[in-house]
Amino acid sequence: MPKTALIVDDSSTMRRLVRFTLTEAGFEVLEGNDGQDALDKLTATPGGKVDIIITDLNMPVMDGLTFIKQVRSRASGRFTPILMLTTESQESRKAEGKAAGATGWIVKPFHPQQLLTVIGKVLPL
Amino acid sequence: MNLDMEMFHQTFFEEAAELLADFEGGLLRLETAPDDLETLNTIFRCAHSIKGGSATFGFTEVAQFTHSLETLLDKVRNGQILVDSGLIQLLLESLDQLKALLEVAQGHASEAPSSLPLLAQMDMVIESVEGGASDADGVLWRVRLRFYPGDDVLQRGANPLFLMEQVAGGGHITSLECDISKLPSLKDMNPETCYLGWNIELLSEKDTAYFHEIFEFVADESVVEISAVDAFAEASGQFDQIAETASVPDTRETAKEAGVFVGNPEAAIAPSKTATVAIASAESHTLRVSTDKVDKLINLVGELVINQSMLNSVIQDFSMAKLPRLIEAVAEMERASRELQERVMSVRMLxxxxxxxxxxxxxxxxxxxxxxxxxxxxxxxxxxxxxxxxxxxxxxxxxxxxxxxxxxxxxxxxxxxxxxxxxxxxxxxxxxxxxxxxxxxxxxxxxxxxxxxxxxxxxxxxxxxxxxxxxxxxxxxxxxxxxxxxxxxxxxxxxxxxxxxxxxxxxxxxxxxxxxxxxxxxxxxxxxxxxLTMAILEGLSISVGEEVYILPLTSIVESIRPGRGDVRLIAGATEVVMVRQEALPLLRLYQIFRSTPIVTDPTQAIIVVVENEGRKVGLLVDALIGQSQVVIKSLETNYRKVSGIAGATIMGDGRVALIIDVPGLVRVSTGRLEYTSAA
Missing domain, CATH: 3.30.565.10 (Histidine kinase-like ATPase, C-terminal domain)
Known part of the structure; x- marks a missing residue:
């Protein structure tokens, strides 16, 4: 069974890039254009969860940190690996993300292969 | 230095000597079979064990030297360095150096030649394959990894087991230990908390960064330590083992002390020297005995104890009806004690x-x-x-x-x-x-x-x-x-x-x-x-008058009773006895030891022909008593040196019998013979 990934970003370019890369790697890809949209998509998924979530932090409606906290507060999302996309690799953002429950991070811009490498660190492929 | 440590020194030196012998044997085998991995492993293990022991006991120089040696051998073992005559020569020289260093450590020698030239040579060989960069990808190293994840890593979607899998992908794991000591009882356990820690050692070609990368996302809240396995850390680990096997309660503490001062070579040198001097004198008094031999002894002593209680029960209310059982029990005891004697002697045998x-x-x-x-x-x-x-x-x-x-x-x-x-x-x-x-x-x-x-x-x-x-x-x-x-x-x-x-x-x-x-x-x-042994002698007991003497069996050629014409006087002074057309000087033991004989006529007495260095002498004695094994007691330490007597022994009946010094007697008599014939 293919693994499912949820990519949450307000930039459609970024979503497309991630979708392209992950589809190539054999993932089913779901998309959310902000935190709230992504939560809705999750709810609609069978079992209420995906194998990995990749989320941006700065988004309208619901930002990434809130989204992560929301996911972690759901029983189905407690142990899902969550990678956050950051433009600035500052420690403060990472710490905030981790405090919210993120598993790891990837710094933009990234090469498609780098994304797969980082996913490989949190999810057995 | 703590006394508890010294107890192990002797063991270490003995073990080191054995290891060095194996090392040497291995090297020589390697010369003819350079690809023999088993041999390579053997010599590597030898170096490794010596390093561990020496570091533990504070023989810093030995430890440092073996550390380099081990590094070199490790690369040989991994096929990075080829075995050729140059390498074998280097290893043989290193072996000699190691012997010299150990001599110093034992206090047998005051100083050893400097290790520096050899160390430099080893480094050159090592660097030639490393290209100078020791932790770049592609160079095999031994990684020690400690990973104690933060309590809440699970709650952030991290998977420690998966991290371990990634570690495993980075090399060959040689040891893995999961530390469950923080795991609480089931009722106190939060299933979403990580209580475990891992200690891993692996051989890897990946660099440190590779391993840090794996733990990137959990590094902040976890303990992640990545280090190369080095001499001293390993040595203290090894000491823990020694301490355990020896079950000396507070050696563990000592081990820690040792670990500390090993890390500080300056401080280590002085105490270790004083300690070894004390040991040097004790060396010849220790003996490594296979447990097998000791087990047999214990077993035999057990038999003797059973035997004794058997005898006790027979003797209580003894009646003639019990005689066969008494005889049986005594025979059994005799067998057990004879075997015990043999076994005890064999303890000294190597x-x-x-x-x-x-x-x-x-x-x-x-x-x-x-x-x-x-x-x-x-x-x-x-x-x-x-x-x-x-x-x-x-x-x-x-x-x-x-x-x-x-x-x-x-x-x-x-x-x-x-x-x-x-x-x-x-x-x-x-x-x-x-x-x-x-x-x-x-x-x-x-x-x-x-x-x-x-x-x-x-x-x-x-x-x-x-x-x-x-x-x-x-x-x-x-x-x-x-x-x-x-x-x-x-x-x-x-x-x-x-x-x-x-x-x-x-x-x-x-x-x-x-x-x-x-x-x-x-x-x-x-x-x-x-x-066979210097403590026990196979002897023939003979009697001269009231006295019993022992002749070492190895020096006896034959015993005869001469005919009337076989005893002659040469030059009117020296008595000889003809044995198979050979004139042998005749020594009347009663004259030499000034005792009162029962028999003085050679044709009524016994002549024991003894030999030393190809020279034979006939000894005139009263009678032969029998052959037995006797335990040699030194006369010199208990009394003083007596010419013609090699020692004494205690007979079965409690009497003391003197052991005759055959070489001494032969020298005296043949000297006399030459003297008289020249005169």
Whole structure:
């Protein structure tokens, strides 16, 4: 069974890039254009969860940190690996993300292969 | 330094000596089979163990040296460095250095040559394959990884097991330990909390960064330590093991102290020296005994105890009806105690390979030094000998082997000319022979040159040119005379004319003797006959008047009762007895020991013919009592030296019997004979 990934970003370019890369790697890809949209998509998924979530932090409606906290507060999302996309690799953002429950991070811009490498660190492929 | 540590020093040194012997053996095997991984592993383990021990006990220099050696060997083992003659030479030299360092550590030598040249050489070889960068990808190293995840990593979607899998993907895990000590009881456990920690060691070609990368997302809240396995960390680990096996309660604390001061070489040097001096004197008093032997002893003592209670029950309310059972119990006890005696003696016995071990290396070095090709053959290495004998025989044997290589074996050209194979053979052969051990050192070389020995003997005034030619045996025995050497040039291997006489004296000191036989063009064989043990003697008890004496069985040729015409006086002073057409000096033991005999007429008495160094003497005694094993007690330590007496023993009935010093008696009597015949 293919693994499912949820990519949450307000930039459609970024979503497309991630979708392209992950589809190539054999993932089913779901998309959310902000935190709230992504939560809705999750709810609609069978079992209420995906194998990995990749989320941006700065988004309208619901930002990434809130989204992560929301996911972690759901029983189905407690142990899902969550990678956050950051433009600035500052420690403060990472710490905030981790405090919210993120598993790891990837710094933009990234090469498609780098994304797969980082996913490989949190999810057995 | 703590006393508890010193207890282990001796064990360490003994173990180190064994390891070095294995190391040396391995190196020599490696020379002929450079690809033998098993051998490589063996020598690596030897270096590794010595390193661990030396670091633990604060022998810093040894530890540092073996550390480099181990690093080098590790690369050899992994195929990064090829085994060639240069490498073997380097390893052999390192071995010698290591021996020297250990001598110093034991307080046997005051200083060793500097290790620096060898260390530099080793570094060069190591660096040649490392290209200078020691932790770049592609170089195999031993990684120690400690990972104690933060409590809440699970709640952030991290998966420690998956992280471990990634670690495993980075190399070959050699040890993995999951620390569950923080795991609470089930009722206190939060299933979403991570309580576990991991200690992993692996061989990897990945660099440190690779491993840090794996833990990138959990590094902040977790303990992640990545280090190279090094000498000192490992050593203290090893000490923990020693401490456990020895079950000394507070050595663990000591181990920690040791770990601390090992890390500080300056501080370590002084205390370790004082400690080793104290040990050096105790060395010869310890003995490593296989547990097998000890188990057998315990077993036998157990049998004796059972036996005793059996006897007790028989003796209580004894009646004649119980006699068969009493006899049976006594017989049983006799068997057990005899076996116990044998076993106790065997505790002191070691296989002679302890003495043979040094020869492969010696032969190899000498062969190289004198340009000869030599095949060393040994047999009977498992033959057991008393520890004292083994320790004392190693040097004389070494001298014999050197001598055979230097003087006995020809150069390859000479051998070819003589129609022999170019490779000469040196054979060491040990075996039992009638209550004694025989060690033969033989070569297939040119044999002793009878003419030259004779010439030399005359030159040195050992006999006169006008004397009738002595027997071949006598001629060959001149090589054992002090100051005799036939070597045409003095080499650094052997042959300064000191040696063979010293060899002979050393062997006699052990209660043994040496003979030589030779066939011109075919070789020479030295035969060393040694007593099994120095503490026990196979003896014949004889009586002279009221007294009982013991004659060492090894020196007895035969016992006879002479006929009327067999006893004669020579030059009106010296009594001789004719035995098989041979006139032997007759010694009346009662005269020598001034006791009152029962029999003075030789035809009514017994004459025991004893031999030493090929000279025979007849001893006049009253009667033969029987053969038995006696435990030698020194007369010298308990009383004083008495000429003609080698020691004393306590007989079964509690009386003291003196052991006769046959070589001494023979010397005195033959000297007297020569004196009287000259007069």
């Amino acid at each position: 296989p002679i390979k302890h003495a043979f071990g040094r020869f492969p290396r010696l032969v190899r070095d000498l062969a190289a030094a004198c340009g000869k090709q030599i095949d060393l053959q040994t047999s009977g290495e498992e033959t057991e000998l008393d520890k004292t004998v083994i320790e004392s025989i190693a040097d004389p044997l070494t001298h014999l082997v050197r001598n055979s290589i230097d003087h006995g074996l020809e150069t390859p050209e000479d051998r070819r000319r003589a129609g022999k194979g170019v490779t000469g053979i040196i054979a060491l052969h040990a075996f039992h022979e009638g209550g004694a051990i025989v060690v033969e050192v033989s070569d297939d070389g040119r044999g002793l040159d009878k003419e030259r020995i004779l010439r030399k003997a005359i030159e040195r005034g050992m006999l006169s040119a006008t004397d009738p030619a002595p027997s071949d045996e006598t001629i060959y025995n001149y090589i054992f005379h002090p100051g005799f050497s036939t070597a045409e040039r003095v080499t650094d291997l052997s042959g300064r004319g000191v040696g063979m006489d010293i060899v002979k004296r050393a062997i006699q000191g052990l209660g043994g003797f040496i003979t030589v036989s030779t066939t011109p063009g075919q070789g020479t064989r030295f035969r060393v006959r040694l007593p």
